[in-house]
Amino acid sequence: MEKLINDFSFGLFIWQIILFLLLLFLLRKFAWKPILKAVEDRETGIKEALDSAEKAKLEMANLQADNEKLLQEARAERDTMLKEAREMKAKMIADAKEEAQAEANKTIANAQTAIEGEKKAAIAELKETVANLSVEIAEKVVKSELSNKDKQLELVDSMLKDANLNN
Amino acid sequence: MRKNTLVRVLSVLILAVGFSATAAPQKDDGDSPKDTKTEIKEYIAHHLQDSHDFNIMASTDEETGEVHHYGFPLPVIFWDDGKLHTFMSSKFHHGETAVESQGNHYKLYHSKIYRVDADGNLNYDEAHGDHPTGRVHLDLSITKSVVMMLVTGLLLIWLFRSLAKSYGKNGSIPKGIGRFFEPIVLYIRDDIAKANIGEHKYKRYMPFLLTVFFFIWFLNMFGLTPLGVNVTGNIAVTAALAILVFLLTNFTGTKDYWKHIFDPLGDGMPWIGKAIIYIILIPIEILGLFIKPFALMIRLYANMTAGHVVLMSLIGLIFIFKSWVGGPLSFGLSFAISLIELFVALLQAYIFTMLAALYFGFASETHEHAEEHDGEVAHL
Numbered sequence: 034m035e036k037l038i039n040d041f042s043f044g045l046f047i048w049q050i051i052l053f054l055l056l057l058f059l060l061r062k063f064a065w066k067p068i069l070k071a072v073e074d075r076e077t078g079i080k081e082a083l084d085s086a087e088k089a090k091l092e093m094a095n096l097q098a099d100n101e102k103l104l105q106e107a108r109a110e111r112d113t114m115l116k117e118a119r120e121m122k123a124k125m126i127a128d129a130k131e132e133a134q135a136e137a138n139k140t141i142a143n144a145q146t147a148i149e150g151e152k153k154a155a156i157a158e159l160k161e162t163v164a165n166l167s168v169e170i171a172e173k174v175v176k177s178e179l180s181n182k183d184k185q186l187e188l189v190d191s192m193l194k195d196a197n198l199n200n
Numbered sequence: 201m202r203k204n205t206l207v208r209v210l211s212v213l214i215l216a217v218g219f220s221a222t223a224a225p226q227k228d229d230g231d232s233p234k235d236t237k238t239e240i241k242e243y244i245a246h247h248l249q250d251s252h253d254f255n256i257m258a259s260t261d262e263e264t265g266e267v268h269h270y271g272f273p274l275p276v277i278f279w280d281d282g283k284l285h286t287f288m289s290s291k292f293h294h295g296e297t298a299v300e301s302q303g304n305h306y307k308l309y310h311s312k313i314y315r316v317d318a319d320g321n322l323n324y325d326e327a328h329g330d331h332p333t334g335r336v337h338l339d340l341s342i343t344k345s346v347v348m349m350l351v352t353g354l355l356l357i358w359l360f361r362s363l364a365k366s367y368g369k370n371g372s373i374p375k376g377i378g379r380f381f382e383p384i385v386l387y388i389r390d391d392i393a394k395a396n397i398g399e400h401k402y403k404r405y406m407p408f409l410l411t412v413f414f415f416i417w418f419l420n421m422f423g424l425t426p427l428g429v430n431v432t433g434n435i436a437v438t439a440a441l442a443i444l445v446f447l448l449t450n451f452t453g454t455k456d457y458w459k460h461i462f463d464p465l466g467d468g469m470p471w472i473g474k475a476i477i478y479i480i481l482i483p484i485e486i487l488g489l490f491i492k493p494f495a496l497m498i499r500l501y502a503n504m505t506a507g508h509v510v511l512m513s514l515i516g517l518i519f520i521f522k523s524w525v526g527g528p529l530s531f532g533l534s535f536a537i538s539l540i541e542l543f544v545a546l547l548q549a550y551i552f553t554m555l556a557a558l559y560f561g562f563a564s565e566t567h568e569h570a571e572e573h574d575g576e577v578a579h580l
Binding site for chain 1: 343364382389
């Protein structure tokens with residue numbers, strides 16, 4: 034220990050402190066700070082590059098998913114459109130059929146009414162003709178038979194009866 | 201590529217061992233083995249100390265017995281007797297002659313400057329026997345260690361400045377030698393600073409941790425070169441580093457850090473119970489404040505010194521054995537130890553940085569973290 038203390042050189046100690054602090058100061062200013070900064074910048078650069086690559090990858094995946102979705106949507110839309118068209122076709126056919134049926138029915142009904150009318154008109158005409166004929170016949174019969182009064186009355190009576198019965 | 205690097209590292213190591221061997225003492229054949237041993241011992245002790253010259257090697261002339269030193273002198277600056285003294289260390293002639301400066305005489309004794317009388321004799325303390333007095337305490341000389349610190353500092357600035365610049369030029373990618381150092385910087389940031397201090401507060405300690413790591417590592421590595429400098433094995437250097445860690449820890453300490461020291465049990469116990477425990481606990485905690493940096497200081501100093509002693513002793517064995525068996529054997533051993541020392545150089549730098557970060561982590565802990573330890577005596 035005594036030798037150690039004896040060996041201790043105060044001058045060297047002072048030189049060491051001065052030189053070391055000077056070295057520390059100079060290296061800090063001219064070496065360590067720029068080196069550490071450059072290394073840190075590089076590391077953040079690498080990290081950022083990796084991050085952005087990751088982000089790009091994610092975006093790419095998103096884009097792909099979007100594309101897939103769009104495709105799926107388009108496909109679904111096409112399917113619905115086709116389905117709608119098919120339905121529309123079926124409906125149109127059904128509607129046409131229905132309309133045709135209705136038209137036919139209407140035509141038939143019209144025809145029937147027309148026939149009915151014609152029939153009635155024909156019947157009426159027939160009745161009229163028959164009546165006229167009857168009147169003419171009756172006139173002739175009356176002209177021939179109404180020579181006496183009794184017979185005339187009798188005839189009127191019987192004819193009235195007949196007329197009532199006919200109706 | 202890897203093989204080339206390995207070959208390069210190995211060749212540097214072989215050179216290192218070889219040079220160190222030539223730097224070891226040269227002795228005349230006539231001397232007894234005991235003298236060689238003593239001389240090696242002294243040589244190692246001398247090597248471990250700081251020096252006022254930058255000595256690379258010394259050799260003794262076979263004929264005249266004169267010692268030649270190869271290296272260069274360094275400026276000597278010290279304050280003594282109210283005056284500033286400056287001269288080149290070559291005037292000391294490696295401790296052989298006294299230098300006259302500003303009316304006083306000075307001489308090197310065991311690598312330290314002592315004031316001597318006009319004849320160059322050391323003054324001895326009457327009471328302590330062989331302890332010389334007159335040591336110059338305020339010795340601010342540019343010693344070998346200071347030179348190595350300057351060289352290391354400049355090397356670090358140049359290396360890491362170029363790394364910092366290469367980012368701008370090369371699109372955030374390091375170039376050249378920076379490719380080797382960047383992972384180490386990142387390791388210190390991620391596995392030392394972030395792991396021990398925490399994600400939010402590690403930033404302000406980063407410059408200190410990085411500087412301390414590379415400073416210690418590079419100086420440890422320089423210690424393994426044939427230049428034979430033992431900067432990190434010098435107690436003054438490690439003490440300075442440890443004191444900086446101590447100051448930084450305690451000046452950046454949060455409220456919770458101090459609470460941990462003076463009130464570690466928190467509200468987990470009634471005050472009467474705490475008072476009894478605290479009589480023992482608080483002094484231990486306060487002692488711990490100083491023991492932590494003290495351990496840092498001793499650990500680095502002891503490890504580096506031990507490594508140098510072992511390595512140089514093994515090299516010294518060559519000169520003790522002086523045989524065909526002993527030479528290669530100690531060469532092989534010192535080579536193996538050199539490899540281990542290469543690892544220890546990194547390991548000790550890592551441990552120092554790691555522990556400093558751990559202490560900073562304690563200092564910067566906030567309440568959320570402290571709650572985890574509530575009612576428990578943490579960080580003794």
